[in-house]
Amino acid sequence: MTDLHLTDQIIILVYLTFVLGLGLWSGRRVRDLEDYAVGDRGYSALVIAMTLSASFIGGGFTMGNAEKVFTLGIINILVLWGFSLKEILVAGFIGPRMGHFPNAISVGDVMEVNYGKIGKVITGVFSVLLCAGILGAQVGGMGYLFNLFLGLSVPTGILLGMSIVILYDTLGGMRSVVATDVLQFCVLALGIPLALILGIRQVGGLEALAARVPMDHFNLTAHLTPVQILSLFLTFLLGETLVPPYVRRLFISRKTRAICRGTLWSGLFSIPFFAIAGGIGLLALGLNPELNPNLALPYVVETVLPIGLRGLVVAGIIAVVMSSADSFLNSASVAFVNDIVNPLRRHPLTPKRGLLFARLATLLTGSISVVFAIRIKSLIDILIYAYNFWSPIILVPLAATLLGVRAGTAAFCAGAAAGLGGVFIWNQVLGTPGGFDGLLVGVFANLLVFCVTARLCRQPATVPEGVA
Numbered sequence: 001m002t003d004l005h006l007t008d009q010i011i012i013l014v015y016l017t018f019v020l021g022l023g024l025w026s027g028r029r030v031r032d033l034e035d036y037a038v039g040d041r042g043y044s045a046l047v048i049a050m051t052l053s054a055s056f057i058g059g060g061f062t063m064g065n066a067e068k069v070f071t072l073g074i075i076n077i078l079v080l081w082g083f084s085l086k087e088i089l090v091a092g093f094i095g096p097r098m099g100h101f102p103n104a105i106s107v108g109d110v111m112e113v114n115y116g117k118i119g120k121v122i123t124g125v126f127s128v129l130l131c132a133g134i135l136g137a138q139v140g141g142m143g144y145l146f147n148l149f150l151g152l153s154v155p156t157g158i159l160l161g162m163s164i165v166i167l168y169d170t171l172g173g174m175r176s177v178v179a180t181d182v183l184q185f186c187v188l189a190l191g192i193p194l195a196l197i198l199g200i201r202q203v204g205g206l207e208a209l210a211a212r213v214p215m216d217h218f219n220l221t222a223h224l225t226p227v228q229i230l231s232l233f234l235t236f237l238l239g240e241t242l243v244p245p246y247v248r249r250l251f252i253s254r255k256t257r258a259i260c261r262g263t264l265w266s267g268l269f270s271i272p273f274f275a276i277a278g279g280i281g282l283l284a285l286g287l288n289p290e291l292n293p294n295l296a297l298p299y300v301v302e303t304v305l306p307i308g309l310r311g312l313v314v315a316g317i318i319a320v321v322m323s324s325a326d327s328f329l330n331s332a333s334v335a336f337v338n339d340i341v342n343p344l345r346r347h348p349l350t351p352k353r354g355l356l357f358a359r360l361a362t363l364l365t366g367s368i369s370v371v372f373a374i375r376i377k378s379l380i381d382i383l384i385y386a387y388n389f390w391s392p393i394i395l396v397p398l399a400a401t402l403l404g405v406r407a408g409t410a411a412f413c414a415g416a417a418a419g420l421g422g423v424f425i426w427n428q429v430l431g432t433p434g435g436f437d438g439l440l441v442g443v444f445a446n447l448l449v450f451c452v453t454a455r456l457c458r459q460p461a462t463v464p465e466g467v468a
Contacts, residue, residue, distance in 0.1 A: 004149060004302065008311030012150065015315035019180050019322070020164045026179035027172010033354030036173035037105035037334045038251045045253075047182060048262025052249045053269055054181035056083070056240065057188060058324030059141040061270075062277050062317060066297040069281030073217030075224055077278040082236035084274065087267025090242070090250075094402050095260035098250045105251060106331075107244050107398065108339030114401045115412040117343050122416070123394055124339025127244045128365075130390045131332035134243075135369045138325040145318045148298055158370055161318070165326045166366035170359050173334075174252065177326045184323045187316030189269075193276050195313060199283040199304040212286035231436045238443055239387045242398050244331035329369070333361035388427070392419030392442025396450050407454035415450030419443065 004012075030036050043051075061080065068076040104110055107127055108120040139162055146157025168176040203209045216222035220229070240246065250259050277297070284296035291299055301313050337357045342348040349357060393416045400407055422445030427438035 004311065004314065005307045007307050008314065009150060011308065011311030012315040012318065015312065015319065016164060019183065019319055020168060022183060023164075023168025023176040023180045023326075024171055027168060027176035030172055030175060030355065032351030033334075033337065033349075033358055034105055034351065035175070036355050036358050037330075037338070038248065039174045039178060041252055041254045043178065043252045043258070043262075045258040045261035045265065047178065048249060048253060048258060049265035049269065050185040051178045051181035051252075052087075052246065052262065052266040053273075054185040054188075054320060054323040055245050055249070055327040056266075056270070056324070057185075057273065057320055058138055059145070059321045061274065062188075062192070062320065063141075063294070063297045065274060065277045066281035066284065066300075067293045069217075069278040070285050070291075070293040070296045071281075072223045073219065074278065074282070075220045075222075075229060076281075077275050078220065079229060079232040080236055080274045080278070081271060082233040083240065084267050084270040086237050086241050087263060087270060090246075091260050091264035091267060094242070094399075095250060095263050096256055097402055097404060098259050099256045100404070101251070102254065105248070106334050106338045107242070107247050107394070108335060108343075110247070110401055111394075111398060111412075114405075114407050115397060115409050118409050119397070119412050120339050121343050122412075123398070124335045124343075126389060126394055127335035127339060128332050130387075131244060131328040131335065132365060132369065135325055135328040135332065135365070138321055138328065139369045142318065142321050142325065145321060148295075149314050149318070161322055162325070162366055162370050165322050165329060166363060169326045169329050169366070170362045173330055173358070173362075174248075177323075177330050178252070180319075180326065181323050184316060184319040187312065188320050189273070191309075191313035191316050192273070192280070194309070195301050195305055196276050196279050196283060199280070199287070199300050202304050203283070203286055209283060209286045213282050214285075217282065217285070227434055227436060231440065234440050235387075235437050238391050238395065239439060241391065241395055242402070243390060244335060245327035247398075248331060248334070329362060329366055332365050333358045336361045336365075388423050388439050388442070389420075391439055392423045392446055395443060396446040400450070400454075405454075407450070408457055410457045411450050411454035414453040415446040418449035419446030421445070 061083075065076060065080060101110055101113075106124070108123045111123040112120040139158055140154075142161035143154040143156075143158035146152045146160060147154045150157070152160065168180065172179075200206060200209055203212065210218075224232070250263070253259050253262070280300050281293075281296045284291055284300050287303060288299065297317070298314070301310060301317070305313060337349070337354055341357060342354070348354075396415055396419070397407065397412045419442040421442075423438040423442035425438075426432060426436075426441040432438060
């Protein structure tokens with residue numbers, strides 16, 4: 001899969017150089033930590049939709065989706081729509097309340113409203129762990145793509161891709177991330193559908209494609225039980241709900257209407273996009289049933305797209321993984337400074353010192369992720385653990401605060417302990433009975449204990465000065 005035409009390879013390198021230049025140029029005027037974290041808070045609904053979509057459409061929702069549909073059929077598209085539903089629900093229920101947090105720059109700022117400094121610091125720690133874990137998986141995927149398309153070794157690909165991300169992210173923060181996200185969204189939103197359309201034409205139309213694909217790939221329960229389907233749907237619904245990069249997209253506009261519309265448009269866009277990326281998996285199966293499923297999307301791109309356009313779409317696939325990486329890298333550095341360092345200091349860092357610390361944290365976190373991605377091969381394990389240590393611990397109390405529910409530190413700590421314990425017992429002790437994932441058990445355990453403790457304690461919230 002490394003036989004790209006020289007023209008395509010040149011286009012890829014020029015595109016990546018342009019991404020670097022755009023990121024550096026967009027972030028040249030960052031002044032302080034707030035500017036680094038959320039820009040000027042003046043982004044429109046369309047830009048919010050683009051940057052949010054580029055953040056969550058990484059390797060998993062493109063190449064991973066195509067691979068799973070190649071193997072399991074269209075049921076994988078259905079379970080991914082749990083993520084789409086999550087975005088729509090956030091737009092309807094969370095977005096309208098963001099005006100209550102006009103000065104927030106991190107998830108910890110939101111959590112401090114109800115749970116004080118303890119809640120903020122704990123949220124900061126788990127924000128860093130989650131973002132570092134997902135970043136590691138994205139970095140590993142980046143190296144794989146450079147190896148696949150350009151023939152570079154995986155370590156060389158990791159170093160090349162992350163050097164670009166670290167450079168513009170360290171300098172420009174959210175301004176650079178948003179600018180590059182918009183470009184990458186445009187390329188993917190055009191290139192992936194075009195690959196599917198041209199591929200369907202190549203096989204002779206939809207009916208011809210359906211005739212080449214085994215019938216069980218259209219049967220929703222052929223490869224998964226109803227319980228497994230429900231578990232996967234709920235996992236995608238809850239697994240990345242309100243993770244730091246997505247929450248922080250709700251801070252980049254002062255206009256609640258723009259936040260709600262941008263989030264809604266992103267969720268609606270993901271519905272056909274997941275179906276199109278999954279459809280490429282079916283197309284690859286129809287074109288070459290003996291193909292390695294992991295190569296489904298790149299195989300279709302290299303097979304059906306003409307020279308030139310092929311290079312641009314491949315560049316977009318690489319860049320979209322980079323866009324997910326830069327979002328989680330930026331969120332990890334902001335959480336480290338704003339939610340861990342500042343609360344634990346007697347006197348918080350000045351805005352300019354905070355910017356310096358955030359840039360150093362970005363540089364350090366990015367460099368460590370490169371080392372781990374090169375040395376650790378089983379990156380999917382890091383990703384799974386990262387999800388298990390976010391939603392069961394942070395999701396319930398964070399959603400409660402965003403929805404205006406008043407609770408205290410005791411409810412936060414008790415719920416977090418229950419969520420963590422629920423995941424461990426269900427996955428490690430009981431061995432995931434019935435195929436139901438422990439993440440879901442942890443979330444529900446947290447919800448139950450949080451509600452009971454909040455009701456028993458009836459501890460009112462205190463709103464820190466400058467947050468709400």
